[in-house]
Amino acid sequence: MKPTVIISNLGTNLDGPTHPQRWERWRPTVSLFQQDDLEPARLVLLHDPKFGKLADTVEQDVLSASPTTEVQRHSLKQRDPWDFAEVYASLLDFAESYPFDPEAEDYLVHVTTGTHVTQICLFLLVETGRIPGRLVQTSPPKARKRGHAALGTYNIIDLDLSRYDLLAARFEKERQEGVDFLKSGIPTRNKNFNALMDRIEQVSIRSDDAILLTGATGVGKTRLARRVFELKQRGPSTAGGFVEVNCATLRGDGAMSTLFGHNKGAFTGALNDRDGLLRKADKGVLFLDEIGELGLDEQAMLLRALEEGWFLPLGSDTAVHSNFQLLAGTNRNLGEAVRAGTFREDLLARIDLWTFELPSLKDRTEDLEPNMDFELASISEERGRTIAFNKEARAKFLSFATSSAAIWRANFRDFGSALRRLATLSDGGRIGLPLVKEEITRLKTSWQNLEDPSAQGATPLVDALLPSAKIDPFDRPSLELTLQTCRQSKSLAEAGRTLFAVSRTQRKSTNDGDRLRKYLARFDLSWDQITG
Ligand SMILES: Nc1ncnc2c1ncn2[C@@H]1O[C@H](COP(=O)(O)OP(=O)(O)O)[C@@H](O)[C@H]1O
Ligand SMILES: [Mg+2]
Numbered sequence: 001m002k003p004t005v006i007i008s009n010l011g012t013n014l015d016g017p018t019h020p021q022r023w024e025r026w027r028p029t030v031s032l033f034q035q036d037d038l039e040p041a042r043l044v045l046l047h048d049p050k051f052g053k054l055a056d057t058v059e060q061d062v063l064s065a066s067p068t069t070e071v072q073r074h075s076l077k078q079r080d081p082w083d084f085a086e087v088y089a090s091l092l093d094f095a096e097s098y099p100f101d102p103e104a105e106d107y108l109v110h111v112t113t114g115t116h117v118t119q120i121c122l123f124l125l126v127e128t129g130r131i132p133g134r135l136v137q138t139s140p141p142k143a144r145k146r147g148h149a150a151l152g153t154y155n156i157i158d159l160d161l162s163r164y165d166l167l168a169a170r171f172e173k174e175r176q177e178g179v180d181f182l183k184s185g186i187p188t189r190n191k192n193f194n195a196l197m198d199r200i201e202q203v204s205i206r207s208d209d210a211i212l213l214t215g216a217t218g219v220g221k222t223r224l225a226r227r228v229f230e231l232k233q234r235g236p237s238t239a240g241g242f243v244e245v246n247c248a249t250l251r252g253d254g255a256m257s258t259l260f261g262h263n264k265g266a267f268t269g270a271l272n273d274r275d276g277l278l279r280k281a282d283k284g285v286l287f288l289d290e291i292g293e294l295g296l297d298e299q300a301m302l303l304r305a306l307e308e309g310w311f312l313p314l315g316s317d318t319a320v321h322s323n324f325q326l327l328a329g330t331n332r333n334l335g336e337a338v339r340a341g342t343f344r345e346d347l348l349a350r351i352d353l354w355t356f357e358l359p360s361l362k363d364r365t366e367d368l369e370p371n372m373d374f375e376l377a378s379i380s381e382e383r384g385r386t387i388a389f390n391k392e393a394r395a396k397f398l399s400f401a402t403s404s405a406a407i408w409r410a411n412f413r414d415f416g417s418a419l420r421r422l423a424t425l426s427d428g429g430r431i432g433l434p435l436v437k438e439e440i441t442r443l444k445t446s447w448q449n450l451e452d453p454s455a456q457g458a459t460p461l462v463d464a465l466l467p468s469a470k471i472d473p474f475d476r477p478s479l480e481l482t483l484q485t486c487r488q489s490k491s492l493a494e495a496g497r498t499l500f501a502v503s504r505t506q507r508k509s510t511n512d513g514d515r516l517r518k519y520l521a522r523f524d525l526s527w528d529q530i531t532g
Contacts (some may be wrong), residue, residue, distance in 0.1 A: 003106070004038065004105070005040065006110055008046065014113050015030065022057075027058070028152070029110065030062055033062045035151070041068070043072070074098075087117045091121045092125065100132050108135070109131055110135075126159060134157060137154065178204075178231055186367075188364070189367055190363075205235055212351050217410055222244075229285045240283030248463065251530075257276065258277060260278055261275045262274050262315050274313075276313060276320075281322065284324055286325070288328045289328075290464075309322070331458045332460075361412065362408050372398070380423075389436070390431065482499060493512055495516055
C-alpha cells in the first residue's frame, strides 16, 4: 500500500473554532485523521496566511489525532475566495509546483471545505489530471454524543472509475440505439450483417470521410444512406441537409451544372445562375447514388472538390467552396470500371476509404422473418388495419423465402412487392395458403424469365433513360451496353464502330452510325437524349 497524502483547503468555518470544546464538533479536515481505516502519512494544508492561527490549531489537532502524520502548510494568496479566476490560478500554481509522485504516493483531494468556487476548482484540477489524485468527501455524523469526538464519515470518489462505469454503460446504450436506428429497428439475426451495421454506426458518427455503399440492386443502399444522415443529424456534427442525386440521370452540360452550378449564359439555356448540388450540400451530406454512372469530366471535378474543398461552376472563373460529406452508392464493381476506363482510379481511391458491401437477401435468409414482420407491420400501419398470415401460410411463405429456389433477384424490391401483393389480395387482412402458393408461382416465373445469364447484370442506364418502358429481358443487356458505349464515345459513328467491330469488317459498305441510329429508334431513343 502506498502512503496516503491528503490535500485539504482549510475551512475557515467548518474547520474552526479554536476553543477547547472544538473536539465535540465535527471538523472536516481533522475528521480525516481520526478515522480507524485511514492513516494518512501527510497533510498538505492549503490556507490563506490571514488564517494562520486557525491553521495552527488544525495542524496541532491533526498531529494529536494522528501522531505519525506530517503536516505541510501551503499558503494560497486569494483576495477573494469567490473569484473563480483568482482561485483557479492560485490552485493551479499549487498543482504545478507541488512535487507529486503518483508512483510512490496516493493523493486524496478533500473537497468538503472552502468556498464552492474552491471546491469546483479542486474538482477541475483532479478531473483534468493536473492533480493526480482522487477526490475525498467528508460528512458529519448522523447522531452526536456529548463528550465524544465527532467523527463523521468519508467517501472517496475515483473520477476515472465513476466515469468508466456510468458513462460506458450510457455510451453503450446510445451506440445500440444508433445501430437499431440504422436497421430501422428490425431485429436482424445475421451475424455478418449485424457486425456490418455496428461498424457503419461507428464510422457514421465518428467521421466525415466519404462512405461508399455497394451491393446488388435493392439491398437497401439508398435507404441506408438516408438513415446514416439521420443518425448523424442526431449528433452535433451535421449542420447542413441531405442532398441526393442518382448519377445515372446526369449527362452533358446538364450534369456539370446540376452538380457544380453554372453562371448565367454559361451555355445555351443557362438563363440564370444556378448553385448546384455540391453547394447545396455545404455542411451536410451529398449522396451520389449510382456513382459508377458519373461521367469522367464530372468525376474529375468531384475529385477536386473533395480534395481541395472548392470547384468552378460552369462558365465561372470564381471558385466556390463547399464542405460536405460524400456518401456514394453503386451496384457496379468500381474496380472493374477503373480497368474499363469508365471510372477514375484516383477518385475510387479517394472514396474507397470506407466501403461497405450490403449483403443480398439470399445471403442472409435468417433475416427474412424479422424483415417480413417489419414490412407487414408497416403495410398494416399504412392501410390502417392489421394484415397477418395465418399459421400455415406463414410457414409456407417463410420456407419458400429461405429456400434456394428463392433468389430474391432484386432483393428488397422483390421481397417488398411480394408482401404488398399478398397484403392487397388478402381478405379481411388474413393471408391464407392459396394466396401464398399463387405468389410463390408468380415469383418463380418472374425470376425464370430473367434467368438468361446475360440478363443477370444490372441495367442502370436503361432504368434511368427508360424508366417505364416495357423492354424484354432479352434486349436489356445489349441496350445497356449500347447506351454505355454511346456515352463513352464522341459520336454516333464512333459508338457504331465499337459496337459493330466484328460484323463491319465483313461488310462491303459500312454505315455504323446509321445502323446504331436505327437500333436506338426501336426504343424511341436518339443520340442527343443519351448523351446530352
Ligand atoms: N430493410 C428493409 N426492409 C424493407 N424494405 C427495405 C429495406 N431496405 C430497403 N427496403 C426497400 O427496398 C427498396 C430498395 O431499397 P434501396 O435502398 O433503394 O436499394 P438500393 O439502393 O440498394 O437499390 C426500397 O423501396 C426500400 O424502401
Ligand atoms: Mg438505390
